[in-house]
Amino acid sequence: MSTLDQATLGAEWDADQLQVIEADADARLLIEAGPGTGKTAVACARLAHLIREEDVEPSNTWMISFTRTAVAEIRARLHSYVGDASFAIRIATIDSHAWSIHSGHDPNARLTGSYEENIARVIDLLKADEDVADELSQIEHVVIDEAQDLVGQRADLIEELVKRLPPDCGVTVFADEAQAIYGFSDDNVGRRNVGAAGSGKPLLDRLRAESSLGFETRILKEIYRTSSPGLRKIFSDLRKNVLDKNRHRDGLHAETAETIREFADKKGLKWTRMKVADFTRDDLLLFRTRGEVLMASQFCDLPHRLRLSGYGATLPAWLAICFWDFDDRYLAERRFLDLWAKRVENGVAAPYGPAEAWKRLLRVAGRGDGSVDMRNLRVRLSRARPPVELALPEYGLEGPIVGTIHASKGREATNVVLLIPNDLPPAKSLTMM
Structure with a gap:
């Protein structure tokens, strides 16, 4: 076991994980990683290995994630791996990285512009600004997490960023297309990848198609998160079906939901009987919509925390x-x-x-x-987005987190309970998985 492995809390990595963690600093990798395969741990261990074993300068590394919640958890994990060196790593959401480039290199940068205008301006700076090119020339490695959720202008931005990085700058991209939270419904499942180059294609398809970028695909296969036979079937068999484009047709979304119900543990939880005392602070109770979360919270009889997308962060x-x-x-x-x-x-x-x-x-x-x-x-x-060092992603002080799937992207927990309402009035039973 290497020095890094002993330092990372005694973690024992499998062969696939080690292949990613210990790849050359200038390698460009697309990592396909399903639920429970240790994606976030491997992403952080990858950076830790580069810093400790390959003498990569922490300030010359970027970690790009999808949500501020994920950023906070990644920052904490990296600190446990490399100590105070983690503070030098530029860990932020794609929007924060974009604003850093925009505000640092455009004297006319304003927060009052539209999101589309700001992203378009950053893409222009990446293409033509010499100062931006000089800043990018110093980067030694970039890690991109949850890449399956980068679509539209965000995908345009990341594609342009990767193209402008120096050739010897490594890039490690982690994704699970089966977990994409955009573009998966019966209305568009057959049209997810329709379109020519540019914004009509997901980021992963673009990176694979551009041979000059030099990406290789690696797969994390072993599932560590659960021993439940039903969940393992969902994480493996059902995931393969979702990723198989030959199966993309009208009705796939409903068919997938029905399969999840079939493999669920079926504990027969009811909204009005959900006992928060049965769960710990480290547990997540997830619903699909904010309305379902608020309805469940109404009947919770003990302290719990709420995590809802679009509600912003709170302060301790x-x-x-x-x-x-x-x-x-x-x-x-x-x-x-x-x-x-x-x-x-x-x-x-x-x-x-x-x-x-x-x-x-x-x-x-x-x-x-x-x-x-x-x-x-x-x-x-006082800012609309308070600093992540102090912000809390949940409302409330104690107990398990009750929230939406979307708001919990990037969050890890000891136990995750997914509650799927049947097509019945709210007071009826839920399926628990």
């Missing part, structure tokens, strides 16, 4: 409890620890302790002398 309660009356411009560590001891300790269920809270404050608004600039902190927290 300790921020208000500590600083509601604090009006000094700067905050020293000793003063913060005193405030925490008096106001938070033994009184609020904070997600972490004072030492971790202080580290997060420093990362958001720290000064060179080791204090926190409170004015800067307030500005950062």
